[in-house]
Amino acid sequence: MPASELRAEDIAARLSAAGLTPRVEQHRQVTSIEAEVPESLSAELWREVLEAVAEADRFGLLANSLNGRTLWAAVSTTAPATGDVRGPGRQQ
Template identity: 50%
Template sequence: MPSPEARADGIAAELSATGFAPRLQHHDDRIEMEMEVPSSVSAESWQELLRLLARADWFGLVSSEKYGRTAWAGVRKNAPATIQAVRGHGHQL
């Protein structure tokens, strides 16, 4: 399995090749990336963006009239100790 740094760098490289400009920030426990998403993104580019973001440990999209759209993702540097840490606290039905 690749290191967290290699995973984040790989995702960022593929995002760049797809036309996005990810910015990476390294923290003690995670690597974060974010990029602006233009308003005129093709359906194919959206699909590729989502496919690549899904390779991260978590991701999302923030959209506002004032600031536009920003996609973000994070890669953990350390694996969680339990499945509960991944899923969070909650109740299964």
């Protein structure tokens, strides 16, 4: 199993352990993980959830009054191009 799939599965497992119900989808260049976040999530569980999605290549939170809050994470399934390997804070 590719390392990207293992990372995505680990993130999903950690979200599940925090009480969320993750949805994992394979796409051509990324594996996406999404989960609805309840209003009643404690500060301790928020820390666990944020630590889990911090392992992804990208993550975020979509929130609105109609659909509530959806946490998302994306793990790249392809290696970055040579110009993209500088990492956070090193973009020019």
